[in-house]
Amino acid sequence: MVKNNKDRKIFKLLQSLSIYLMIACVAIVVVAVFGYIKMNSFLFTLIAILFVLALALSLCLPWAKRLTDKRLKILSIVFLSVIASCAICWIISIIMCNIIFTNVVKLDVSEAKFRSYLRMFAFIKFTLIYTVVIFIASEIAGNISKFGKEKLVLQVLNAIGYIIMGIVIIALLNIVTIRENAKELSDTFGISKGSIVVLKSKLLWMTFVLAVFIVAITNGLTKAQYARMQKNLADKEIYGQNNDYEIDRKFERSEKANETVEEDIETKLEKLKIMLEKNIITQEEYDKKRKDIIEKM
Numbered sequence: 001m002v003k004n005n006k007d008r009k010i011f012k013l014l015q016s017l018s019i020y021l022m023i024a025c026v027a028i029v030v031v032a033v034f035g036y037i038k039m040n041s042f043l044f045t046l047i048a049i050l051f052v053l054a055l056a057l058s059l060c061l062p063w064a065k066r067l068t069d070k071r072l073k074i075l076s077i078v079f080l081s082v083i084a085s086c087a088i089c090w091i092i093s094i095i096m097c098n099i100i101f102t103n104v105v106k107l108d109v110s111e112a113k114f115r116s117y118l119r120m121f122a123f124i125k126f127t128l129i130y131t132v133v134i135f136i137a138s139e140i141a142g143n144i145s146k147f148g149k150e151k152l153v154l155q156v157l158n159a160i161g162y163i164i165m166g167i168v169i170i171a172l173l174n175i176v177t178i179r180e181n182a183k184e185l186s187d188t189f190g191i192s193k194g195s196i197v198v199l200k201s202k203l204l205w206m207t208f209v210l211a212v213f214i215v216a217i218t219n220g221l222t223k224a225q226y227a228r229m230q231k232n233l234a235d236k237e238i239y240g241q242n243n244d245y246e247i248d249r250k251f252e253r254s255e256k257a258n259e260t261v262e263e264d265i266e267t268k269l270e271k272l273k274i275m276l277e278k279n280i281i282t283q284e285e286y287d288k289k290r291k292d293i294i295e296k297m
Contacts, residue, residue: 011064018057025050045098049091056087059135062142072145079138086134089127096120129170136166146226154218154225161214168208175199268293 025047032039063079066072100117140159147155269290276286 010067011061014057014060014064018054018061021050021054021057025054041098041102045094048094052087052090052094056083056090059083059138063138066145069145075141075145079141082134083138086127086131089123089130093124093127096124125173128173132166132169132173136162143222146222147229151222151225154221157214158218158222161211161218164207164211165215168204168211171204172199265293 028037028043028047028050031037032043037043060080060083063076063083066076069076097120100120103113103117139162143155143158272281272286272289272293275281276283281289
């Protein structure tokens with residue numbers, strides 16, 4: 001119980017931090033737009049870092065919530081660690097972008113610094129690919145942790161959609177190559193003729209659009225199914241863990257049916273008595289009919 005409370009506190013802390021960081025980003029942008037502070041490279045870097053932290057924390061939230069489940073605790077810790085490492089990579093990449101931009105503006109592009117810029121560009125590219133892989137892995141693992149062996153068709157379609165999307169995005173990122181033998185900054189990036197053919201391929205874009213469509217549909221369906229599962233679990237908690245809810249429902253239906261039958265029998269017996277009193281039937285007929293009604297009951 002103590003551990004569960006601790007895990008819930010971690011979840012609430014991450015949730016609060018995510019909201020506060022996003023508010024801080026918006027506040028700085030608004031203040032800068034109205035001219036109260038001057039926008040510069042440092043401020044851009046600060047906003048970008050705060051935004052990355054807010055986004056990383058929001059990605060951590062589902063896994064922080066799963067810490068309370070003993071079966072998913074290790075997996076949750078792994079994904080929380082991986083997302084944290086990705087956030088660190090992004091912070092480093094943002095700082096690198098700021099360094100490159102500041103030095104290029106100052107026209108400080110010596111050969112030694114130029115080589116370091118190439119390494120920085122390579123690291124930024126790695127960060128982008130790493131982010132795509134982590135995001136897709138997190139989404140697929142999240143669905144598996146939600147449904148387990150249930151809704152397998154939906155899970156497989158969703159995973160296929162995400163994997164296709166990931167492959168296309170990574171392929172597009174790899175189309176742009178970094179030339180280590182470049183002499184000038186303008187010649188740093190290059191695209192081969194084969195890559196241009198790939199970019200113009202209709203099949204590539206049709207596959208990507210289809211993957212996005214599959215992911216959008218399956219995400220909507222998985223969310224609806226998960227919400228239904230949560231509602232059923234809540235009902236079971238209210239009515240007990242041993243199908244008491246279903247038993248109560250069946251018992252109520254059978255009681256209503258019995259009440260209806262009893263009312264019908266009483267009505268028939270009353271009508272039969274009235275017929276006897278009015279001499280419509282004889283005592284012998286009354287006794288026989290009354291016996292039949294009671295036997296049926």
